[in-house]
Amino acid sequence: MNETGFDIELKNLSVGYERNRIQLEILKGIGFSASPGEMVALIGSNGIGKSTLLRTLAGFQEYFSGNIKINGQELSTIDTKEIARVISFVSTENISVANMTVFDLVAFGRFPYTNWIGRLTYHDKQKVSMAIHKVGLDKFENRYIIQLSDGERQRAMIARALAQDTPVIILDEPTAFLDVSNKYEIFHLLQLLAKEKNKTIIVSTHDLNIALREVDKLWIITETGNYQGAPEDAVLNSWLEKLFKNENIGFDIQEGEYFFKKKFKANVKVEGEGLSLIWTLRALNRTGYKLVMKAEHDFTVIAGDKTWTFQKGNNHEEFNSIYELLLFLERK
Amino acid sequence: MNKSHKYKPLSFRTLFLILGLLFIFLLIADLLLGSVIVPLKQIYFSIFPSAETNETFRTIIVDFRFPKAFTAILTGMALSVSGLQMQTVFRNPLAGPYVLGISAGASLGVALFVLGFSSVISFGVVSITGAWSLATVAWIGSFLVMILVLYVSTHVNDVTTILILGMLFTSAVSAIVSILQYFSSESMLKAFVIWTMGSLGSVTNAQLTVMATAVFLGILLAFFKIKDLNAFLLGENYARSLGVKIVSSRVLIFASTSLLAGTVTAFCGPIGFIGIAVPHICRVIFRTSDHIILMPAVIITGSIVMLFSDIISQLPGMQTTLPINSVTAIIGIPVIVWMIVKNKKFDSV
Numbered sequence: 179m180n181e182t183g184f185d186i187e188l189k190n191l192s193v194g195y196e197r198n199r200i201q202l203e204i205l206k207g208i209g210f211s212a213s214p215g216e217m218v219a220l221i222g223s224n225g226i227g228k229s230t231l232l233r234t235l236a237g238f239q240e241y242f243s244g245n246i247k248i249n250g251q252e253l254s255t256i257d258t259k260e261i262a263r264v265i266s267f268v269s270t271e272n273i274s275v276a277n278m279t280v281f282d283l284v285a286f287g288r289f290p291y292t293n294w295i296g297r298l299t300y301h302d303k304q305k306v307s308m309a310i311h312k313v314g315l316d317k318f319e320n321r322y323i324i325q326l327s328d329g330e331r332q333r334a335m336i337a338r339a340l341a342q343d344t345p346v347i348i349l350d351e352p353t354a355f356l357d358v359s360n361k362y363e364i365f366h367l368l369q370l371l372a373k374e375k376n377k378t379i380i381v382s383t384h385d386l387n388i389a390l391r392e393v394d395k396l397w398i399i400t401e402t403g404n405y406q407g408a409p410e411d412a413v414l415n416s417w418l419e420k421l422f423k424n425e426n427i428g429f430d431i432q433e434g435e436y437f438f439k440k441k442f443k444a445n446v447k448v449e450g451e452g453l454s455l456i457w458t459l460r461a462l463n464r465t466g467y468k469l470v471m472k473a474e475h476d477f478t479v480i481a482g483d484k485t486w487t488f489q490k491g492n493n494h495e496e497f498n499s500i501y502e503l504l505l506f507l508e509r510k
Numbered sequence: 511m512n513k514s515h516k517y518k519p520l521s522f523r524t525l526f527l528i529l530g531l532l533f534i535f536l537l538i539a540d541l542l543l544g545s546v547i548v549p550l551k552q553i554y555f556s557i558f559p560s561a562e563t564n565e566t567f568r569t570i571i572v573d574f575r576f577p578k579a580f581t582a583i584l585t586g587m588a589l590s591v592s593g594l595q596m597q598t599v600f601r602n603p604l605a606g607p608y609v610l611g612i613s614a615g616a617s618l619g620v621a622l623f624v625l626g627f628s629s630v631i632s633f634g635v636v637s638i639t640g641a642w643s644l645a646t647v648a649w650i651g652s653f654l655v656m657i658l659v660l661y662v663s664t665h666v667n668d669v670t671t672i673l674i675l676g677m678l679f680t681s682a683v684s685a686i687v688s689i690l691q692y693f694s695s696e697s698m699l700k701a702f703v704i705w706t707m708g709s710l711g712s713v714t715n716a717q718l719t720v721m722a723t724a725v726f727l728g729i730l731l732a733f734f735k736i737k738d739l740n741a742f743l744l745g746e747n748y749a750r751s752l753g754v755k756i757v758s759s760r761v762l763i764f765a766s767t768s769l770l771a772g773t774v775t776a777f778c779g780p781i782g783f784i785g786i787a788v789p790h791i792c793r794v795i796f797r798t799s800d801h802i803i804l805m806p807a808v809i810i811t812g813s814i815v816m817l818f819s820d821i822i823s824q825l826p827g828m829q830t831t832l833p834i835n836s837v838t839a840i841i842g843i844p845v846i847v848w849m850i851v852k853n854k855k856f857d858s859v
Contacts, residue, residue, distance in 0.1 A: 238750055262753030275743050278799040289741060289752040295802060296737040342752075 183214020183376040184249040184264065184345035186235070191244035193227070193234045201242055204230050208244070210397045210406050212380060214345070217372040219389040219409075220382040222399035223421055228382040231399075232350045235380065237261040248346065262290035266339035268349040273335070274324050280334050281319050284309055287341025309340035313367060329360035336367065347371075349381040353388075361385055365392040386418070442468035450481030458486065461500045465507070479503070522803055525795060529810045536817040540579045541571055543826040548575075574711070577718055581710045582816040585778055586788070588725045588770035590812025591732050593785025594792075594804060595767050598739045599760065602669040606785035607771035610659055610672070611679035612652045613782070615768075616775035617706070618683045619651025620644065624702055625690040641717040641777075645724060648776030652768040655679065660764060707833035708779035710820055717777050728770035729809065735763050736801045743799055781835045783842025788812045791845060815841065 191208040194201060204227040212218045222228050234241050237253060246253040248264060256264065266287070273283070287309065288302040298306070310319055313333040323331060332352055339347050349368070353361040365385075369392050372379045380397075383389050389396065390409040398405040398412060400420040405412065412418050419429045446467045448459055458481040459469055477490040486503045488495040497503040520528075542548045548567045555563040556571045589607060596605040596612075607613050623644065658679075663672055687706075691699055704712070713721065732739075738759045741749040750756055774781060792807040793799070819841055823832040 233747075236751055238747065258750070258755055259753040262751060265751070267747065267751035269747055271745060271747065273744055273748075275799050277793055277797045278743070282799065283744075286741065286744060286748070286752060289737070292737070294734070294737060296740060297802075 182345075184378055185214055186210075186212045186346065186378055186380070187245070187247040188235075189245040189247070191234075191246060192242040193230050193239075194242060195230070195239070203242060205399065208399075208404060210404070212378050212395065212397075214378050215372055215376045216394045217369050217379040217381065217392070218395045218397055219393040220380060220397045220399070221384070221386060221389065221421065224384075226399050226401070228399065229350055232267075232348050232380070232382055236265055236267045236348050238267075259290065262342070262344075264344055265346045265348060266342040266344040268332075268335045268339050268347070268352050270351045270354040272328075272355075273331070276322075276324060278323050279320050280310065280315055280323060280326070280337075281306060283323050283334050284337045284341050287338045287343070290342065305343065306341050309337040310334075312340055312371070313337040329356050329363070332356060332360070332364060333367070336364070340371065345376075346378045346380070349379070351382050351384070353383060353385055361388055362392075365389070369393070440466050442466055444468070444476040445470045445474060447471070447475040447478045448481060449478065454481045454483060458500060458503075461504060465504055467507075522796065522798075526806070526810070529807075529814065533810055533814050533817070536814055536821065537579060537583075540582065540817050540821050541575045543821055544570075544575065544824045545827070545829050546570060547826060577713065577715065578711045578820065579817065581713045581718060581721065581778065582820040583813040584721055584725045585710065585774045585781060586784060586812035586814070586816030587809045588728060588774045588812075589781060589784040590788035590808035590815075591729055591805065592767040592770040594789040594801070594808045595732060595735075595739065595763050596785070597789055598742050598801070599763055600663070600669050600672065601743070601745065602673065603790065604673055604786065605669070607652075607767060608680075608780065608782040608785055609676050611655050611676035611683070612659075612768060612771045613775045613780045614676075614680040614683040615651040615653075615655030616648035616772040617651070617780050618686060619647035619649075619772075620705070620776055621683075621687045621690055621702065623647040624705070625687075625694045625698055641714070641720045644717070645720050645773055645776045648772040649724075649768055652772035652775070653765070656764040656768045660760060705779045708781050708835035708838075710778055710816075710823075710834055711831070713777050721773055721777050724769055724773040728766045728773070731762060731766035731769070733805060735759065735766065736805055739763070739801045740799075779835060781838055783838050783846070784812060784815060787842040787845045788815055791815075 188208050188210045192203055192206040193208070194204040196202070208231065210218075220228050220232065230239075233239050235246060235253075237256070237258065240254065248256070253261075275283075284306045285298055285302070288298060288305060289296065292298060292302060307319070310316060313336055315330065315333055315337060318326065318330060318334075323334060326334065336349075336352065339349075347368075352368075353364050356364065365381075365388050368379050368381060371377055372394070381393075390413070393409060395406060396409050396412050396417075398417050398421065400417070402420055405415070405417040407415070407417075413429070416429070443466045446462055447470055448455065448462065450458065458479065462479065463469060477488065480487040480489065484498065486497045486500060488497070488503065488506060495506060497506065538550070538553065541553055542550060548570060551562075552564055552567040553571060556568045559568070592612070593606040596607065596610060597603055599605075600610075659672060659676070662675060663669075666672065687702075691702065694702070738749070738754050741752050741754045742759075744752075746756055749759075771785070788808050788811050789804070792804055792811050795811075796803055796807050798804065816838075819834060819837045822841070823834050823837045825831060
């Protein structure tokens with residue numbers, strides 16, 4: 179059952195809050211787009227207005243100027259009830275309701291389709307069970323949501339969005355409180371859903387390393403300008419570096435990772451091969467040694483299969499683990 | 511179905527059946543017990559007059575105890591439904607018409623009416639227009655408080671603040687009422703003090719008509735909002751993303767609450783703890799968060815609790831009665847304390 183997807187287009191959009199009839203503009207001149215089957219990650223530093231943009235996209239608040247076109251239709255002209263059939267929303271908010279089972283929670287997704295009292299038809303129940311199955315919570319269907327772990331609960335919230343059966347899903351930092359493996363699982367799941375069901379998925383996140391590996395497109399908001407493109411475009415055009423005002427944070431264009439620029443304690447040359455070499459390099463890098471190939475070096479480390487050798491002039495020391503090697507270097 | 515097997519040892523149907531039987535039992539007990547204890551068969555003879563009908567017993571049942579029992583049932587329903595609505599909308603288990611100051615708002619309306627226009631009290635007790643006026647001032651009072659609460663809740667995203675505001679408002683009202691009492695005549699004062707103690711028995715037939723109509727309308731409105739109430743459990747953002755029109759939905763729910771709590775306060779005085787305790791009792795018994803079940807559950811449980819309170823308050827076999835709001839407090843507070851200590855479910859609705 180492949181749904182016809184909806185695309186999203188933001189043109190010269192200005193968003194913000196209205197307090198006491200004064201418009202506080204938070205973001206302006208936004209121009210982003212997303213196509214069906216695409217998973218888009220919205221990134222930007224804390225407080226720049228990611229949530230405001232997503233809340234506006236979800237129809238929770240009005241926008242000041244510009245356009246939001248959902249499948250060609252201006253968002254502000256769509257009725258609240260109609261929006262519920264087009265866009266579903268998942269936030270980072272922790273839902274704890276006593277006596278509510280996973281099934282009950284996911285069944286909320288059918289809300290826009292049920293009658294005045296909210297009665298679930300056989301078809302609705304099937305949709306709910308299917309959504310629960312999709313996120314891998316089959317065994318938890320009758321468990322109370324307050325008994326779930328954070329990762330399980332977030333998956334249940336995603337299942338709720340799935341049951342809502344909308345072409346667009348917006349998620350505001352869905353992985354904020356999850357551990358690394360759960361973060362990967364959620365991203366992977368969302369990517370799968372985007373492809374399989376031809377959904378347009380927009381997710382805001384701070385987990386850049388994961389986003390770079392999983393999403394189709396980045397929407398980047400920075401103080402100096404906004405950019406969109408494939409994660410790889412972002413890396414090659416050094417858009418990501420613009421996210422940080424802190425000069426000590428750099429972006430490793432080779433590894434595709436952020437790193438903290440440190441002051442080096444000494445220059446070290448490392449010899450060896452395979453995994454042992456890679457992780458020895460990482461350990462030395464982490465503890466603040468500059469790795470050099472041929473240039474002036476203060477000492478040499480030879481990474482063997484099970485032993486690590488420290489070499490400086492005639493001084494030789496052998497260690498059985500990286501930990502012991504680092505301990506020795508620390509004491510010197 | 512294994513769903514009900516693991517977590518719900520009794521099905522909803524069985525639970526409702528048990529509560530229904532308990533309701534009938536307590537209703538009959540309430541009609542029989544009091545300063546004069548009426549034999550059971552006289553209920554039958556009162557309804558179907560025959561040679562065995564004892565006119566004294568018939569008068570007691572038809573003219574005194576039945577209106578009082580009916581008032582108790584309406585009060586229990588109204589306060590429980592308004593408590594459930596407030597707890598869900600504010601997602602806070604301590605919310606209720608009494609705590610939020612809605613009852614206080616109604617009290618202020620009644621106080622201004624009764625003490626301010628001293629000539630209307632006698633007129634208020636007997637005539638239907640008087641009953642409607644009394645109810646109307648209570649509704650206005652409670653609805654004004656609800657609007658205040660609504661306004662604050664859209665600007666302050668913290669339920670604790672709203673609850674504290676409700677408490678402050680209740681204190682302010684009692685201060686104003688004290689001042690009014692200071693300037694009023696002795697007879698007015700006595701009438702008002704009796705009203706503040708709460709009474710199910712002083713409701714006249716004219717008032718009962720008004721009360722039944724208003725409670726019926728309030729509950730009807732609550733039933734139409736069942737679906738939205740469920741959505742409010744997930745918070746405002748999720749409710750909106752599911753297509754709920756937040757403002758209009760809230761206004762209707764608040765109107766229902768003011769109608770229910772205001773009516774009860776107008777005719778029976780401020781009665782506390784039913785609005786908080788009954789929804790909790792129902793959540794423990796039914797183990798669901800679905801208002802399709804909870805709404806009828808609090809209606810029947812609220813009636814049961816008020817009938818029980820009424821039986822206690824009329825102290826069977828003795829000549830005196832206790833103020834009803836003392837009885838509900840004595841019954842309600844231990845329930846709340848027990849739930850805090852035992853279930854630790856108090857942190858979520």
